[in-house]
Amino acid sequence: MQPIGYMILLKQEFTRMISQYQGILHKVCRIYRDTPEDREDLFQEMVFQLWKAYPSYRKEAKVTTWMYKIVLSTAVAKYRKKRLATTSISSTEIAVAESADHPERERLYRAISTLSEAEKAIVTLYLDDYSYEEIAEMLGVTTNYVGVRLHRIKEKLIHLLNPRTHEPR
Amino acid sequence: MSLDELKSEWQRNPAHKSEADIQQSVAKQTASVFSRTKRKVLIETAAFLLLILVFMTGLDPERNEGWVNALLLFVVGLGIMNNFWLYHSLLVNPQSSDLITSLYKARTKLWQQIMFASIFSALFFGSVFLFFFLRIPLTPEKAGLLLLLLTVSIGTRTGVEVWRWRNHIRQLDQSLAELTH
Numbered sequence: 001m002q003p004i005g006y007m008i009l010l011k012q013e014f015t016r017m018i019s020q021y022q023g024i025l026h027k028v029c030r031i032y033r034d035t036p037e038d039r040e041d042l043f044q045e046m047v048f049q050l051w052k053a054y055p056s057y058r059k060e061a062k063v064t065t066w067m068y069k070i071v072l073s074t075a076v077a078k079y080r081k082k083r084l085a086t087t088s089i090s091s092t093e094i095a096v097a098e099s100a101d102h103p104e105r106e107r108l109y110r111a112i113s114t115l116s117e118a119e120k121a122i123v124t125l126y127l128d129d130y131s132y133e134e135i136a137e138m139l140g141v142t143t144n145y146v147g148v149r150l151h152r153i154k155e156k157l158i159h160l161l162n163p164r165t166h167e168p169r
Numbered sequence: 170m171s172l173d174e175l176k177s178e179w180q181r182n183p184a185h186k187s188e189a190d191i192q193q194s195v196a197k198q199t200a201s202v203f204s205r206t207k208r209k210v211l212i213e214t215a216a217f218l219l220l221i222l223v224f225m226t227g228l229d230p231e232r233n234e235g236w237v238n239a240l241l242l243f244v245v246g247l248g249i250m251n252n253f254w255l256y257h258s259l260l261v262n263p264q265s266s267d268l269i270t271s272l273y274k275a276r277t278k279l280w281q282q283i284m285f286a287s288i289f290s291a292l293f294f295g296s297v298f299l300f301f302f303l304r305i306p307l308t309p310e311k312a313g314l315l316l317l318l319l320t321v322s323i324g325t326r327t328g329v330e331v332w333r334w335r336n337h338i339r340q341l342d343q344s345l346a347e348l349t350h
Contacts, residue, residue, distance in 0.1 A: 011192070019188045027179070047194045073271035076344050079337040108178050118347040121268060127179035140267030141348055157175065 014054050017063060018047060024067055024128075031112045031120050032075040045078060046071045064128075069138055072121050111160040115153060122146060123153050210252045217245045224300065232304045241296040248289060269348050276341045283330045290326035294319055 018025070025046050029039040049070050057066055112123055118139075125135045132150070136143045186194075221242065224230065230238045266274075298319055307315070 011195070015188050015192050015195070018191050019186070022186055022191070044194045044197060047191060051195050069267065069271075072268055073266075073275075076268060077272055077275040077341065079340060104174075105178050105181065108175060116347055117344045127176050129176070129180075138267055139348065140269030161175075 010054070011051075014051060018050065021064055021067055024064060025071055028071050028075050028124060030109050031124065032117075033080070034113065038080070042075060042078070046074045049074045065130075065134070065138065068125065068128075072124070072138070076117050076121065107161060111157050114160065115156065119149060119153050122149050123157070126150055126153075206256050210256050213252050214249050217249050221245050228300070229304075230300075233300060234303065237296070237299050237303055241300055244289070244292045244296045248293065251285060251289070269345065272341050272345050272348070276338060276345070279334045279338055279341075283327065283334060286330040287323065287327040291323045294322045294326075 025043055028046070029042045033039045033042050050067060053070055057063075112120060115123060121139060122135060125138060130138070132143045132146045135146045139146070224241060225238065298315060302315060
């Protein structure tokens, strides 16, 4: 059992850290859940899991790497009552997102949300500039697997985001 | 949109919460998870204790052999201990291992729960049956019928547990299959 004063300081430090890197959580929530309520639930669950793991965080690893490992595990392992119809979202539906406040970003999120659970994890890390080796280490797969998957994912995303230039002739 | 554009769009933060909101998030989720589990543990412990009280005071335990009563007490104690173990497991810090390891661990935990429910129901129903029926002479037909009833009870309890977790296990299996093939 830790002294109360220590726990208060730890909580303050933790809150500052989450506040600084909260973009990771919002992005993972955005692509792994399709309603605002589900996203809020997942956000809370991820913060809770990070808080539970925080006392054993050794600060040897990069904080964002440590956070990604926990939030991705939470997002993929947590049960979702209603699964996303990942294959049914068409380019047209993605184009509808253009009416949102940040149309480009919304289109990107919608396109990523059509991917499978593992593909989402790979592309999330790739877009945040992790190397193939780092992605492989965080997911527990081989670098070759990451390379092959990323190639397919990039093709899919480019096709979904630029439907007119990729229409069959 | 090119890949470089994708990256720069992605790296812009989609939303922002204040430190106060984040602190509230931790408190809210912690309170809800712990209070939900604590309530479940307390209700089930109270139910087990009530059950033991009824069995050991109102249902003539003195007509049984000592080991039959001891077995029932042991099994109920096991149920209570399991509940407290589940509560304690909430306090354990998750390790930041890789995604595949985390998914395997989550799946193992679910199967452990199913296995425990199955073994516990076999012990519990078995000891309840022994409690009532060792004191009366049974014909082979009646013993067979009781055995059938016992098997159905255990099967039903296990089936309910598998039904309860099936979608979650399937979801984990799908993610694991994708990552390992």
